[in-house]
Amino acid sequence: MYDVIIVGGGLSGLTTAYHLQKQHISFKILEGQSRLGGRIETIFGENQTPMEMGATWFGKEHRNVLGLLSELSIPFFEQHTEGIALFETLSTEKPQSYFTPSNTHSAYRVLGGTGQIVKALQEKIGLENIVLNCKVTQVEELNDGLKISDSGGNAYFSKKMILALPPQLAAYAISFSPELPVELSKIMQHTQTWMSGSVKFSVEYKTAFWLENKFSGTVFSQSGLASEIYDHSHFEDGKFALKGFLNGSALHFSKAERQAKVIAQLTHYFGSDAQAFLSYNDKIWNDAFIDGHGPFLPGHHNNGHPRFAKSYFNDKLFFAGTETSPAFGGYMDGAIIAAKATSERVLASFKK
Ligand SMILES: Cc1cc2nc3c(=O)[nH]c(=O)nc-3n(C[C@H](O)[C@H](O)[C@H](O)COP(=O)(O)OP(=O)(O)OC[C@H]3O[C@@H](n4cnc5c(N)ncnc54)[C@H](O)[C@@H]3O)c2cc1C
Numbered sequence: 001m002y003d004v005i006i007v008g009g010g011l012s013g014l015t016t017a018y019h020l021q022k023q024h025i026s027f028k029i030l031e032g033q034s035r036l037g038g039r040i041e042t043i044f045g046e047n048q049t050p051m052e053m054g055a056t057w058f059g060k061e062h063r064n065v066l067g068l069l070s071e072l073s074i075p076f077f078e079q080h081t082e083g084i085a086l087f088e089t090l091s092t093e094k095p096q097s098y099f100t101p102s103n104t105h106s107a108y109r110v111l112g113g114t115g116q117i118v119k120a121l122q123e124k125i126g127l128e129n130i131v132l133n134c135k136v137t138q139v140e141e142l143n144d145g146l147k148i149s150d151s152g153g154n155a156y157f158s159k160k161m162i163l164a165l166p167p168q169l170a171a172y173a174i175s176f177s178p179e180l181p182v183e184l185s186k187i188m189q190h191t192q193t194w195m196s197g198s199v200k201f202s203v204e205y206k207t208a209f210w211l212e213n214k215f216s217g218t219v220f221s222q223s224g225l226a227s228e229i230y231d232h233s234h235f236e237d238g239k240f241a242l243k244g245f246l247n248g249s250a251l252h253f254s255k256a257e258r259q260a261k262v263i264a265q266l267t268h269y270f271g272s273d274a275q276a277f278l279s280y281n282d283k284i285w286n287d288a289f290i291d292g293h294g295p296f297l298p299g300h301h302n303n304g305h306p307r308f309a310k311s312y313f314n315d316k317l318f319f320a321g322t323e324t325s326p327a328f329g330g331y332m333d334g335a336i337i338a339a340k341a342t343s344e345r346v347l348a349s350f351k352k
Contacts (some may be wrong), residue, residue: 010038083216115340303329
């Protein structure tokens, strides 16, 4: 029997495990997908350009991200913003342009991609402490611990467990025996999962040709399929890309149609060089590992609710995950804050 089972191998689950490991607590991470990282997913293009399908930016106010990067010796750099940015209201009118100085929003990115954090945590934790393709469907309280079952019929036993996945998803995808308190269940169902349903795209190029005409790569469009576009290059490594968000209508198009529309849009802004792309990728964040198919909720609704700071099943069941964080809920910083607080709570419960 493990001391702790952590459900979810995203940033919060991995950081929780990292803290528990330092305190010599035995644990297993059960991750439903064939990869770690959850809402952090860096992919690599034809030219090995790192491109983020998920979490990308952080600021100087995100002290927990900065602290973790420093502890794991992972470098970061400023988002490129300098140059002409475009704002397009109607497809029939020329986009308005304005000059943006260097990094006015003070946004930073991880060198080599946000996935470097996941890779470093995985190396610290050890693959032997992680089970992939393990989608948890049931949790049963036993006298001396918990029985946790997955969709493949496997059972895992632990003294305590931590749910490190979006609470709304846990409410709809996992059955609990006995049932969780009604009030808690309702709050879980009504906790918004940050970025669920969003659509990210990236286009990789041989050169940052947009810079030659003094464009920064930043575009906001109210008429095109791509609603936000940003430079996504790693200049020092000679790797270049544009990336951003597609609007909700993306769901109605095939990937080939989305690619054609995005390339046409980039050509409209930056010229025919936009057609010579090395790779196009996009991701719709609506799969079974983020979307609980619960009610639609406003952004960050119930994030950091005090109920998530309590334990359940007689001090055996705890919550982590960014949506449970009292600060920066939904963001990477919140995932790390929740991991720290929850691992401390679990440690204290062992000492009782
Ligand atoms: C498109 C997008 C852009 C973003 N941009 C930014 C950004 O720029 N800056 C920022 O700070 N944040 C950003 N975020 C948010 C950031 O990614 C999250 O805050 C953070 O990664 C959440 O980590 P987490 O561990 O709490 O949750 P998740 O990353 O969601 O991890 C939960 C894990 O649980 C697993 N899981 C789910 N169900 C089960 C199950 N039944 N059994 C087992 N495992 C299960 C999932 O597969 C997943 O790996 C973005 C997110 C997205 C999707």
